[in-house]
Amino acid sequence: MARVTIFGAGYVGVPTGAHFARTHRVTIYDPDNNKVENINKVIDNDSDSLHIHEKGLIELLQENHENIVATTDISLALDRPEIIFIAVGTPPNEKGRANLKYVCAAAEQIAKNVKNDCVVLNKSTVPPGTAYLVKEIIDKHLVNDVKISVGSCPEFLAEGTAVEDLRTPDRIVYGCDDTEALDKVTEFFLYLHGRSTLSPMTTLSSEVTKYAANALLATKISFMNSLAILCDAVGANIREVQEGVGKDTRVGRKFLNASMGYGGSCFPKDTSAIAEYGQLFSSPLEIIESTILVNDKTIKYFSEKIIHAFGDDLSDKNFIIWGIGFKARTDDLRESKPVQVARELMDRGAHVHIYDTVKGALENFKVENPSYEGKYSVYHEQYEMVNGNIDGLIIGNEHEKFRNPDVEKLENMRGKYIFDGKNVLNNHLIKSLKRKGFNYRSVGKDTVANAVDKTKLIDFLKNQYMD
Ligand SMILES: NC(=O)c1ccc[n+]([C@@H]2O[C@H](COP(=O)([O-])OP(=O)(O)OC[C@H]3O[C@@H](n4cnc5c(N)ncnc54)[C@H](O)[C@@H]3O)[C@@H](O)[C@H]2O)c1
Secondary structure, eight states: OOEEEEEOOSTTHHHHHHHHTTTSEEEEEOSOHHHHHHHHHHHTTSOSOOSSOOTTHHHHHHHTGGGEEEESOHHHHTSSOSEEEEOOOOOBOTTSOBOOHHHHHHHHHHHHHOOSOEEEEEOSOOOTTHHHHHHHHHHHHOOSSOOEEEEEOOOOOOTTSHHHHHHSOSOEEEEOSOHHHHHHHHHHHHTTSOGGGEEEEOHHHHHHHHHHHHHHHHHHHHHHHHHHHHHHHHTOOHHHHHHHHHTSTTTOSTTOOOOSOOOSSSHHHHHHHHHHHHHHTTOOOHHHHHHHHHHHHHHHHHHHHHHHHHOSOOTTOEEEEEOOSSSTTOOOOTTOHHHHHHHHHHHTTOEEEEEOSSHHHHHHHHHHOGGGTTSEEEESSTTTTOSTTOOEEEEOSOOHHHHSOOHHHHTTSSSOEEEETTOOSOHHHHHHHHHTTOEEEOSSOGGGTSOOOHHHHHHHHHHHSOO
């Protein structure tokens, strides 16, 4: 059992702390008193509500209550930790670069308060070289005569499945140029995971690995999204194409779902950050730059389908959005595509009626959109707002509840439009909706509901392919 401290009680810090507490003694440090109180109440079985929503997290904190505590007290936080993980935010600045001010502030706090030898690892997603910067800051501000090694341990959990991702990771990547420190980290993780899961490496390689992994996943999505737009144009079905491509084990099925674009706190931020980093090093990453462009284009493509159906002025229109979190089962709205769609519609005068399975997502929407007050309503029941005033339904994320809507209830809507931003409705359902007079719009499978114009295609081939 090791003593570890985690800086940052956010989407990464809390689930990571709860997971480590299975076999180690964990202190989570955050200057935000509300978050810290929240966590401690949950640990003490005094509350069952946290500031972040993750399946199984509350139970895990309570199971391991003897091994975990949260604090705003820096001296308690730095009471003899063997390993310190920095998991503070690295939000993008206006140039798309990761803002390192929170990481640097944490480094300075560590330097000024640490009283024993230890290893500091960046868990935050940071530009390669940041561990060296953290080491420089620590050396500059160090008060006591102790040895601090610095490395990186990027996090790969996904929001919504964080607890399970942490329990059964594909790999744990960590890097440190100090081999003694690297061995110590290996020993720490061996308490939690098998050796084959561990990927120790140099500091810089581990930092590059994080960006490379996220950028590659985002690229798979944008690759399929650009083909989805072609599928709509020609009359093919992207879901079928995805199936055909993904069954090739060299490609794999994951991250091939076409949709209105990827969002969340990581992919948009990390693709921009590494693309910008490549530019600064005169090593442009053209494929990642295209990934970003396609993502911006895809959300516009989807929003324009709604606008095209109703016209530019939506002042007397009412829309339902099912799913406002950037994906199912999260309250995180950072870079959420359904939020972008909601704002676009409200800007054009529409009223949006929002439902999400996660209460916190609706609360966050209110907090983050004060200027839109009066232009939207939020609901805690999926069909509460389905009535004769509604012009269209927008499916914002992939939750199971949205895959099989109650069609009888939807027939109460005055407008018969369904905009499937995640392509989650199956072909059978789409065809039966079509028979009931609904218009179905998606990203790459519109022709499930509309016959392919074969004459147009034949003419196209005759005109363009006969020389
Ligand atoms: N959210 C994800 O799914 C995810 C996944 C992998 C990696 N990451 C990366 O992990 C990092 C953290 O992301 P997040 O989503 O948990 O962020 P978050 O915004 O949810 O949490 C960050 C926390 O850090 C705290 N903080 C700020 N300054 C601090 C300081 N000096 N000391 C201690 N705490 C401090 C904040 O109060 C906040 O609670 C980011 O770099 C992110 O890119 C996030």
